[in-house]
Amino acid sequence: MPSETASQTAPMDIVTQFEIARSDYLGRKRMYLVLFWVAFVVSLALAVWHSGFSIVEVVDGLPRTTEFIVRMYSALTIENFYADLIDWFWGFEEWLDALFVSLLMAFLATVIGTTLGGTLSFYASRNLAKNYAVYFVTRRILEIARTVPDIVWALIFIYPFGVGPVAGILALTIHTTGAQGKLFAEVNENIDHKPIDGIRAAGGNWFEEIRFAVVPQVMPNFISYTFWRLALNVQAATVMGFVGAGGIGYELINAVKLLYFLDTGAILLMIICTVFLIDMASEKLRHRIIGKETLIG
Amino acid sequence: MSSVKLADITPEIIAKDRERFPRVFSLTVADQCLRWFLWVGGVLVIFYCLNRFGFFSERFWGAFPRMGIMFAQMFPPTGFDQLGEYTNAIGETLAMAFIGSLAGGILAIPFAFLASKNMMPFRPVQFGTRRFADILRASDYLIWGLIFVRAMGLGPIPGIMAIIVIDTGILITLYSEAIENIDRKPIDGIKASGGGRLEVIRYGVIPQVLPVLLSNALYMFESNTRAATILGIVGAGGIGFLLSDNLRAFEFSNAATIIIMIIIVVYGIDYLSKRLRERFIYGDAVLQGHDRPMDRAAAQMKK
Numbered sequence: 310m311p312s313e314t315a316s317q318t319a320p321m322d323i324v325t326q327f328e329i330a331r332s333d334y335l336g337r338k339r340m341y342l343v344l345f346w347v348a349f350v351v352s353l354a355l356a357v358w359h360s361g362f363s364i365v366e367v368v369d370g371l372p373r374t375t376e377f378i379v380r381m382y383s384a385l386t387i388e389n390f391y392a393d394l395i396d397w398f399w400g401f402e403e404w405l406d407a408l409f410v411s412l413l414m415a416f417l418a419t420v421i422g423t424t425l426g427g428t429l430s431f432y433a434s435r436n437l438a439k440n441y442a443v444y445f446v447t448r449r450i451l452e453i454a455r456t457v458p459d460i461v462w463a464l465i466f467i468y469p470f471g472v473g474p475v476a477g478i479l480a481l482t483i484h485t486t487g488a489q490g491k492l493f494a495e496v497n498e499n500i501d502h503k504p505i506d507g508i509r510a511a512g513g514n515w516f517e518e519i520r521f522a523v524v525p526q527v528m529p530n531f532i533s534y535t536f537w538r539l540a541l542n543v544q545a546a547t548v549m550g551f552v553g554a555g556g557i558g559y560e561l562i563n564a565v566k567l568l569y570f571l572d573t574g575a576i577l578l579m580i581i582c583t584v585f586l587i588d589m590a591s592e593k594l595r596h597r598i599i600g601k602e603t604l605i606g
Numbered sequence: 607m608s609s610v611k612l613a614d615i616t617p618e619i620i621a622k623d624r625e626r627f628p629r630v631f632s633l634t635v636a637d638q639c640l641r642w643f644l645w646v647g648g649v650l651v652i653f654y655c656l657n658r659f660g661f662f663s664e665r666f667w668g669a670f671p672r673m674g675i676m677f678a679q680m681f682p683p684t685g686f687d688q689l690g691e692y693t694n695a696i697g698e699t700l701a702m703a704f705i706g707s708l709a710g711g712i713l714a715i716p717f718a719f720l721a722s723k724n725m726m727p728f729r730p731v732q733f734g735t736r737r738f739a740d741i742l743r744a745s746d747y748l749i750w751g752l753i754f755v756r757a758m759g760l761g762p763i764p765g766i767m768a769i770i771v772i773d774t775g776i777l778i779t780l781y782s783e784a785i786e787n788i789d790r791k792p793i794d795g796i797k798a799s800g801g802g803r804l805e806v807i808r809y810g811v812i813p814q815v816l817p818v819l820l821s822n823a824l825y826m827f828e829s830n831t832r833a834a835t836i837l838g839i840v841g842a843g844g845i846g847f848l849l850s851d852n853l854r855a856f857e858f859s860n861a862a863t864i865i866i867m868i869i870i871v872v873y874g875i876d877y878l879s880k881r882l883r884e885r886f887i888y889g890d891a892v893l894q895g896h897d898r899p900m901d902r903a904a905a906q907m908k909k
Contacts, residue, residue: 341885353708356701360762360843367767370758374767377757417655420648456869458836460748464853465861469673474659475666548748552839552850562840565752573753581744588744 381574398575404560408579411556412587414478414549415542422485423535426451429486430493431519437497439515447490455487459545463554474555481542481549489538496530497523533595540584540591547580676858685852685860692848692864696871698762699844703827703834703875706766710773710830711823717774718781725785725811735778742775747833751842762843769830769837777826784818785811824879831875835868 356362384397398404429447431437438444462480470476504522513521550558557580564572624631633641660666685692719725721735750771754764793810801809838846845864852861 345882352704356704359697360701360705360766362701362705362763362766366758366763370754370763370767374754374757377753413655413658417652417659420652453869456832456872457865458832458868460836460839461849461853461865461868464839464850465676466673468676468853468856468858469669470666471669475661478659544744544746548746551748551752561749562752565756568756577745577749580749581741584744585740 377570380570381577384571384574397571400560400572400575404557404576404579407550407557407560408547408583410474411546411549411558412543412583414474414481414556415539415546418478418481418485418546419535419539419542422482423489423531423538425482426486426489427493427531429490430497431523433490433494434497436500436502437519437523448494451487451490451494453487454483455491457484459484460548460552460554463549464552467553472553474549477546477549477554477556480554481545484545485538485542489534492534493527493531496527496534500526529598532598536591536595536598540588543587544584547584679858680862681859683859683862683866685857685863688860689863692845692867695838695845695848696867699834699838699846700831700871700875702762702765702769702837702844703831706769706834707773707823707827707830709766710770710777711819711826713770714774714777714781715819717778718785719807721778722782722785724788724790736782739775739778742771743779744775745772747772747837748840751837752840755841760841760843765834765837765842765844768842769833772833773826773830777822780822781815781819784815784822788814821883824883828872828876828879832872835872 385393429451432439432443433447433451435444438447459480462483463476466476466479470479500523504526505518508518508522546556546558547561548558550556550560551562553559557576561573561576561580563569564576628634656662717735717739720731721739723729723732726732726735747768750768751765754767758764758767788811792814793806796806796810834844834846835849836844836846838844838848839850841847845868849861849864849868852858852864
């Protein structure tokens with residue numbers, strides 16, 4: 310360091326010292342920026358080369374995709390609207406039933422997964438876990454449950470449980486457990502510790518600390534995350550059928566594979582509407598709960 | 607305010623207060639009924655679901671030994687002779703996520719300005735762009751992947767397209783929320799000193815929103831990496847194809863290798879994204895936190 314050796318030999322005036330430190334700092338900042346851009350450009354070049362990405366192919370494929378989507382939604386004519394609509398949704402009851410299965414799958418997985426994840430989250434928060442080993446092991450379990458995508462869990466569970474919604478429910482449950490456990494643990498780690506001290510001073514054990522000091526503080530956040538997770542799970546449940554794990558996804562993938570454009574369009578429309586509605590309802594409920602709870606607390 | 611001692615609170619006072627503020631002491635009858643209704647209803651729905659999907663049947667409980675066999679087969683993981691192929695596919699996954707996130711992150715910017723209330727005074731356009739974004743993100747990655755594969759053929763490009771579409775849809779919403787939350791004062795300052803519309807955006811809006819935009823784009827990169835690992839299930843490139851192939855052929859030990867690789871890669875990307883966020887987006891704050899030039903100059907003065 311030039312500035313240090315300089316200050317040992319002779320006193321330097323503060324402006325020079327400051328200028329040296331400043332240019333040092335700016336130089337380091339510039340170096341990081343250059344390094345970042347070099348890494349960025351190299352990875353982009355590698356990515357384009359490795360995936361064989363070409364704008365030509367994208368431009369070539371876009372009209373075909375547009376045509377696909379247009380053909381999905383070309384069933385209706387103005388002159389004969391209602392008859393066309395009925396004709397288009399010829400399998401409505403069947404699809405609605407499959408969609409309902411998807412919804413139930415998401416609901417069940419959210420309930421079970423949140424219960425499990427919520428329980429585990431108390432062991433996975435550093436400030437609440439009894440010892441480091443418990444914390445460490447719970448964290449790792451939750452991480453593995455979360456990092457493996459839900460559809461991969463579904464592929465795994467198809468073997469023991471067979472084709473059907475059970476594999477999908479278990480897959481979503483495991484993913485939900487991991488995701489909720491991590492989010493809840495973060496909430497737990499940000500709580501106020503005074504109520505815990507109070508319970509402990511009054512002679513409460515660990516479970517009583519959790520029940521009476523932690524749960525009342527974290528409940529609004531838990532509920533809010535749960536509604537959010539429900540919306541995500543509904544979306545995930547719509548594609549579980551792609552691998553045979555139940556729900557509307559099976560109807561959709563068949564329609565696409567057999568190039569039944571109109572069926573694809575109809576099923577997709579139903580999925581999008583459902584996801585929309587659940588999303589909106591979940592957001593409304595979340596705002597209501599958080600708003601209400603903060604008014605009291 | 608006069609202080610109240612604990613001994614002063616008599617049952618009469620409590621009763622009086624309870625009459626005045628009943629909701630502080632207990633829920634109203636209507637609320638209690640609602641609560642009971644929700645609990646009982648919820649439990650009934652859960653039992654209906656469990657019963658409908660056969661969780662109480664012999665078939666469900668009989669599957670657990672088979673699950674044990676499956677997990678036993680997973681370990682030790684095998685397939686190291688195909689490690690080159692797996693690594694190649696993982697690289698393809700990362701490439702898809704990277705290109706998709708980059709393109710989506712850039713594509714979403716103009717739409718985000720159209721979709722924010724303070725930048726787009728013409729309300730129908732603002733509302734329309736928001737709903738457009740909602741439609742893009744309402745379907746799952748796999749659904750878009752499936753459509754693009756059917757229209758464009760197998761390979762990583764349809765996967766990249768699916769990632770771009772969903773990334774754009776989500777980022778339009780996130781970006782426009784960031785743009786709507788900006789401080790008006792810098793904009794007023796630029797307008798007052800004679801800045802035009804472009805200058806307002808360049809010097810008033812972008813410095814405020816850029817860190818949030820980058821942070822959101824990075825967050826989506828993490829999410830897209832997870833998605834890119836599974837897009838191969840519908841034939842849209844990446845490791846997902848090999849994984850589903852092995853699982854469908856009951857090659858569980860090979861699948862375990864791939865799953866472990868996926869976990870490592872997803873962790874790596876999460877870590878990288880966290881570091882990038884710290885270093886570049888909040889870079890100044892972090893650097894100044896432990897390395898302030900002024901403080902160091904002052905410390906050297908004291909010596």
